[in-house]
Amino acid sequence: MPANRSLALVVRTVDVFETSLVVTLFTRELGKVAALAKGGRRLKSAFQGGLDLLGVSDIVLLPKASESLDLLTEAAPVERFSCLRRDLAALYAGYYIAELLTDLTDYHDPHPKLFDAARITLRHLGDPGLRARRVLRFELACLREIGLMPLLDRCAHCGEPLGDEEAVAFGPATGGTLCPACRPGQPHVITASRRTIEGLQALATPGDAWREMGMSGSELATVRQTVGAVVSHVLGHRPRVWPFLGV
Ligand SMILES: [Zn+2]
Missing domain, CATH: 1.20.1440 (de novo design (two linked rop proteins))
Known part of the structure; x- marks a missing residue:
């Protein structure tokens, strides 16, 4: 399989074996990937700071067949957030x-x-x-x-636009704001002020x-x-x- 290059944010690293890491990367072009960085824990690793948590790196991945991790072959630091x-x-x-x-x-x-x-x-x-x-x-x-994304301008249940009530029903589990008619019977509804919704x-x-x-x-x-x-x-x-x- 061809190698894939992408910008990536390092979102998790886990030590494996004596010198390697499994890194979870949120890449711009490939989405979230988990990859093995062989030798990534060595003091003089080939990755040279490209695996720092919460850093952006330019990475190259070698995709593996199913059931095994992709192989990270390059990770060069691009941006660190001071x-x-x-x-x-x-x-x-x-x-x-x-x-x-x-x-x-x-x-x-x-x-x-x-x-x-x-x-x-x-x-x-x-x-x-x-x-x-x-x-x-x-x-x-x-x-x-x-x-x-929760609806904030109409009822998530019936689609009616919100009225001008000061207290607005909001269902975190039911898709957003709810009109007074639809509120009864909906689970986990909280009452939010209009200021909060605005x-x-x-x-x-x-x-x-x-x-x-x-x-x-x-x-x-x-x-x-x-x-x-x-x-x-x-x-x-x-x-x-x-x-x-x-x-
Ligand atoms: Zn409704």
């Missing part, structure tokens, strides 16, 4: 991005837009003022890419409006809980990095 080395909160947010990419996407299912979104988010995690919003935008980008809409919209939206810390925390409920539902568990995520 904020992750300086700032523990940025590092945990980076781990969260890696967890989402690992657990929300399938092997060999490319999402180049999501790769680009991850790269841009990682670049800017050092800014504490916008970090929480950037992470939220990335979570929403993930949900959109895998086709599970905040979500702004964060999910392309352009720069999300930077300017005036939200207090507690309003942002409520948006975070609402998105978190959707992500937890999709994953089937709470994200592992959550207890450390200070956003």
Whole structure:
């Protein structure tokens, strides 16, 4: 089989044998792949820093037949995110991005837009003022890419546009906002304020409006809980990095 070249974000590494690694890579062109990096733990490995967690590398993969890992033959570092080395909160947010990419996407299912979104988010995690919003935008980008973006402007059950009620029913497990008629009988429905839904809409919209939206810390925390409920539902568990995520 021919070798494949791609840009890749290193999202997980596991030591195997004495000197090798199994790396999980979120590649731009090939989607998520798991590959064996022979000798990747040696001090003077051929990969020379190309396997650092949360770094972007230019990689070459030799695909293997089914039931065995691809073989990683090259990994040259392309971009390192210095904020992750300086700032523990940025590092945990980076781990969260890696967890989402690992657990929300399938092997060999490319999402180049999501790769680009991850790269841009990682670049800017050092800014504490916008970090929480950037992470939220990335979570929403993930949900959109895998086709599970919650509806925010109409009822997820009957499709009717939302009214102007101050309290809006939101079903993390049922596809988004619900009208008063459809709410009864739906599982795990939470009540969100209109501000929370508007905040979500702004964060999910392309352009720069999300930077300017005036939200207090507690309003942002409520948006975070609402998105978190959707992500937890999709994953089937709470994200592992959550207890450390200070956003
Ligand atoms: Zn409805």
